[in-house]
Amino acid sequence: MSAYSLNREEYRKTARRAAAEGCVLLKNDKNILPLKEGSSVAVFGRIQFDYYKAGLGSGGLVNTEYTVGIREGLEANGRVRQNESVTEAYRVWLRDNPFDEGEGWGKVPWSQKEMP
Numbered sequence: 001m002s003a004y005s006l007n008r009e010e011y012r013k014t015a016r017r018a019a020a021e022g023c024v025l026l027k028n029d030k031n032i033l034p035l036k037e038g039s040s041v042a043v044f045g046r047i048q049f050d051y052y053k054a055g056l057g058s059g060g061l062v063n064t065e066y067t068v069g070i071r072e073g074l075e076a077n078g079r080v081r082q083n084e085s086v087t088e089a090y091r092v093w094l095r096d097n098p099f100d101e102g103e104g105w106g107k108v109p110w111s112q113k114e115m116p
Contacts, residue, residue: 008065035079035080037079037080038079038080038081039079039080039081040080040081040082040083041074041080041081041082041083042082042083042086043070043071043074043082043083043086043087044086045114045115046090046094046097046099046112046113046114046115047069047070048069048070048071048087048090049069049071049090049091049094049099050094050099050112051067051069052099052112071087089115090115093115097113097115099112100112100113
């Protein structure tokens, strides 16, 4: 068996570069992008609270040290404000509609319930 070690710092840099290079480009109608500092945005969907990878392959079992969702990314960036009334509406809705963890490998739901 060969000795293998993962250089986590190099891995993070490579993952960050791959994510940046794989970003989807948006049509910039009326020069709205980049958002001006202090702009307000609304994030819709439970994904803002529950990081979720659909699919049942072994990639779903990868243990990561951390994940950064869109809400956390926006908060960390600090350039834009999130519409707190939308965020709070999701917090309230999620109390009665918790994330479905499934029943283990191969029995993970392919999708999650979303707010109507």
